[in-house]
Amino acid sequence: MASFASLLDPSLEALDEPLTLPPEPTPPKRPSIPLLATAVPVLGAVGLWLLTGSVLSLWFALLGPLVAAATLLDGLRTARRERRRAEQETDAAHVRVEASVRARHDRERDRRRTRHPDVAGYLTRETETWRAVPGRSEVLVVGRGDAPSGLHVTGGGSDARSVAVRRTALVLTDAPVVVPAAGGIAVVGPPVLAAAVCRGLVLQACLASPPAELRIIGPLGVADRWVEGLPHRGAATGRTLAVVGEGATVPADVESYIVRVPLGGPVPPGCDTVLTVHAPDRASVDTGGEVHEVAIEGLSAAQALHAAAAITALAADLPGAGAATAGPIPLGPLLVDAPSKALAARIGREGGSPSVIDLVADGPHAVVAGMTGSGKSELLVTWVLALCATRSPREVSFLLADFKGGTAFDALAALPHVAGVITDLDGAGARRAIESLRAEVRWREAELARVGARDVTDPRVELPRLVVIVDEFAALLGDHPELHAVFTDIAARGRALGMHLILGTQRVSGVVREALLANCPLRVSLRVADAADSRAVVGTDEAARLPGGESARGVALVRGAGDAAPRRVQVALSSPADLARIAEASDPHRPRRPWLPDLPERLHLADLARPSAGGDIVLGLADEPDQQRQVPAVLSREDRGMLVVGAAGTGKTTALRTIAAQVTQPISVPSDPEGAWDAVHELWDDPPPRGSVLLIDDLDALAARLPPDYALELTERLERIVRGAGDHGHLVVASAQRLSGAASRIAELLPRRALLAAPSRAEYVALGGEPRHHVPDQPRGRARIDGRAVQFAVPPPIQAVAERELPPWFPSTAITGFAARRSSASRAMLGLWEEAGAQVMTVAQVAAVGLDEAAQRDELVVVVGDAEDWQRHWHVLTAVRDDHSLVIDPSVGSDFRALSADRALPPYCAPGRSRAWLCRDGLPPERIALPRPPETQRGLTPGG
Structure with a gap:
């Protein structure tokens, strides 16, 4: 059961900011006796008497008590004046707060009366009749009385005046007291007074809801015949309101009812609200377990008939009533x-x-x-x-x-x-x-x-x-x-x-x-x-x-x-x-479409028309709403290059695959570091023929996968290759996730840009996009190219090409040098060479017997040592390097230049893949694959 306070409309309770009472005046501090000012004249008089010997000088000692008394009296007068001023300010503040409480109560009371008018309120403000106000038709005003106020007063002390102001602010007097219309209202009292109150409640319900929303039913008594004149009595739809006279039975399954009960008579079971009439202007309402005194509203039979006629006329003139x-x-x-x-x-x-x-x-x-x-x-x-x-x-x-x-x-x-x-x-x-x-x-x-x-x-x-x-x-x-x-x-x-x-x-x-x-x-x-x-x-x-x-x-x-x-x-x-x-x-002819649907989220390359000539490459479908069309987006061979940039998983690699599917022999820079290094150096040494298409996936990640010195050389050469693409007639298409460092410099060399989705608007702008084009959840493959929205096409599936593995390398010359850090992995690998017929000797052993004698042996000789061993026996190193084969393991890669006498960087060897460099016959070093013993395949590698 709802409490009486909960029936108030919460929207009316927040009344401006809380009011604050002034604190109680603080009593002024009592003045203290100026002991020092009193003692100084006395001491001075005694001093003069001792110096002059004149008894008259002792009269100056009286100044001390006189100054003390005057100072004390002046302090008492000042304290009394401050107390009066504080009391006046507190009283003025109380007056202002009391006036604000009255003004705000008046506004709150007016708002409540406007939101929940009684019959008099409806009749004086005709525009309120049947106005759609949320919650109005769900309650009835049973009178006016005290109700909890939404006004809050804080501050003040425990004095009676502050307590009275706070208590007054909490109660709104002469406010509309509302009860739920559903659940039943019993009006108990003398027949004449109870009938007058019931007439007011019934009319109030009819003025709140039009006939289409409320219909009146019930066994009408003699005093209720006026209800027959209401249009709600004959309504066929709407919620039901039963009007029940004294002694009659409340109909079953009604949504709400108003029943008259004689004094001492039984209230219908389950009735939520009981309104007991004590006098023509006074009653008590019992609802939700709380009892409140209210001033009631009653109508005579003549007034009710007049109001019913007005409602009937209003319903007849209401637009749409007949319809x-x-x-x-x-x-x-x-x-x-x-x-x-x-x-x-x-x-x-x-x-x-x-x-x-x-x-x-x-x-x-x-x-x-x-x-x-x-x-x-x-x-x-x-x-x-x-x-x-x-x-x-x-x-x-x-x-x-x-x-x-x-x-x-x-x-x-x-x-x-x-x-x-x-x-x-x-x-x-x-x-x-x-x-x-x-x-x-x-x-x-x-x-x-x-x-x-x-x-x-x-x-x-x-x-x-x-x-x-x-x-x-x-x-x-x-x-x-x-x-x-x-x-x-x-x-x-x-x-x-x-x-x-x-x-x-x-x-x-x-x-x-x-x-x-x-x-x-x-x-x-x-x-x-x-x-x-x-x-x-x-x-x-x-x-x-x-x-x-x-x-x-x-x-x-x-x-x-x-x-x-x-x-x-x-x-x-x-x-x-x-x-x-x-x-x-209808004629099946379809009209020209002023509005095209959005681009499809998935588009197959086979569904797009290919360019008839010129060698242009289809990227996908471009949306041109300003031209009311959607056309294939193409990349011309004359464009020199394009950058596809966006977050991970947005379709960058798919876009490059779409381009590759339309090129006879595309040149791709692999994503693995060794393949990328080899491809860039091959392009550097032997530029591709005119008309070639170079594809670089994850441009920004290439350098990040390499050590700093390799990354620097790779990006420098790649930048020069891209810079010269236009002169050599190449088309370069690269993808990247972020643009920073060398990747940003290379990206600037590509004239066209396809901007895919980015995690945030700031990153989208940093990649070169416009803030208004950022769409957080745009489909995979959706990009902005030259200001147009483009959906990249998906190429047909192709069989993945397995990565080419280097065959294991074994010694084939009389002398083979092997520079590696001492480790279990290198020893295991040397064991495989021994199983293949090679004899392993250390650098010191070879230095002791001589390289020529070691070369005369029937078996192939592998000379093993770490970087320090080889550099300690430099004459052996020089002879092996000049006349034989020298294998350098990446575990001693920091000494590669000293061991190989070659200032250029060797081919990149990825760690963990049993790679090494082979130097022989004065040729540039080449990457080889060392044999892997079984335990190495499980995680141990030479140089590890």
Whole structure:
């Protein structure tokens, strides 16, 4: 059970900032006796007496007590003056806070009375009757009394005045006391007083909810006959309110009831609220286990009859009241013999006749307003079907948009008239919308200029009229305010170009600007929540007073430019059968599409047309909304190069594979360090023929996989190769994840750039993109090339080429030097050479017996030593290096130049792969693969 305090509207409780009381005045400090000032004259007098011997000098000693007394009296006077001033300031602050409490209580009381009026409040403010206020119809005002206030007062002390102010601030006097309408209200008291209170409660419920939302039932007593005059008594729909007289039984399964109970009589079981009347102006209300005294409102029988007559008259004059009771109107019968002139459409009925609106005669543009559940989307669907039923796609086409992700328009895509259905635009989609709509305006202007016509009514013009329908227009402008200028431009120029806008929105006031609204003379309003919106659309408050409920759904007010007052229309409801019948009977000709769908998220290379000549390479499909087309994006051989840049997993490698699939013999720089080193040096020594395509994947990672000296030489040579690509007729395509260091210098040499997705907007801009083009979750392979969105094509699958492995190298000359760090791995590898027939000797042993004698042996000799051993016996090193073969293990790579007498870097050897350098016959060093013993294959390598 809800407590009494919880029935208050929380939106009314936050009343400005809290008020703060001043603290209690601090008592002034008592003045102290100036002992030093008292003692100084006494001591001075005694000193004079001792010096002069004159007794008269002792009179100066009296100055000490006199100064002390004067100082003490002055301190007491000052303290009394400060205490009076503090008391005056505290009193003034109390007065200000008390005045603020009264003023804020007045505002809070007015807000509560406005939100929850009693019968007198409804009758004095007619605009409040049947106004859609959240929560109003769920409670009833049983009187006025004390209620918890949302005002908070802090500070102050424990004095009675501060306590009284804080206590007063917590209680709002003479406030509306509300109780739940559901669950039952029992009015206990003398028959005359109880009947007067019940009349007030029943009328209050009828003034809060229109007949379509509330129906009154129950066994009426003699005192309740006046209820028969209320329109709610005969309503067929809405929640039920039972009015039960004394002694009657409450009907079962009612949502709420008001029952009169005599003094001492039993209250119906389960009744939530008991209102006991003690006097004509006083009662107590028991709800939620809490009892409060209230001042009640009662009406005489004559007053009740007068109020009921006013409500009945209001219901009779209410727009849509007659239509609301007629039930849904099917669209199908209305389309028989429907007019086919201009853009006239039968959307429903006005009384007994079909209601026709014409976008050409009444427009050229329209605004449709209506709150959620009023039937706005159904009206727009009916409007589209009514036009499609009488016109071919050669006469009218539609672009439909719902920017709250609705599905009302999805089924209409089956109509050949519908050129596109748009939902949930993001930032990129909004820009496409702007560019596409502006392109449509330019295209239509060009078509008119081509035949020399002023507008589409010229018989020489063969342009279908384009109707752009936007549901939830306010949501669109809230997310993309820049679109307002585009729609305003279309509204201003659309009539001559044959472009028409139908803008649906829940709110108009403060959302749709006057420049746009002025060009939309056709206005349609279903039920709206605010009278200001009703006035902005149809010029009256009537749309805000339309009945709610399911039975009144689709009741609309229509007002054209020439109408003196809005017309009441019951909108027809379409069915799937209507849609299927119209789609089947329509001309299958599809209109030109002003709006193309977004690029596909996956695109196969085989689905794209290849360039007929010139050797151009297809990259994918480019989106050109400003030209209203999507065309293949190509890379010309004359472009010299392109950089594909983006985060990991965005499709960089796939893009390079797409290019490679269209080239006869592409030259690729492998991703492994050894392959990359070899490929770059091969390109350096032997440039490829003119017309070749060089592909470099993960440009920024190549150098990172190499030691600093190798990385420096690789990037320098690669930079020179790319720089000279244009002169040699090469096309270079590289990919990278980040642009820094040498990669950024090489990237600057590539004139074109394909920018894929980046993790953040800042990184996207750092890669060279524009902030407005950043899309965090764009599909894999989606890029920006030359300002256009491009979806890279996916090449057909190809069989992966296995990496070429070097065969194990074994000694084949009489003497082979082997420089390596002493390790178990190197010893194991030497064991394999021994098994192959070689004899292993140390450098010291060879130096002792002589190299010539060792060379005369029948077996192949392997001379082994670390870098220090070889350099210690330099004559052996020189002889082996000049006349035999020298194998240098990477474990002594830091001494390579000293051992090989070669200043150039040797081919890169990746660690852990049993690589070494072979120097022989004065040739440049070459990379070889050392044999791997079984344990080495499990992790031990020479030099490890």
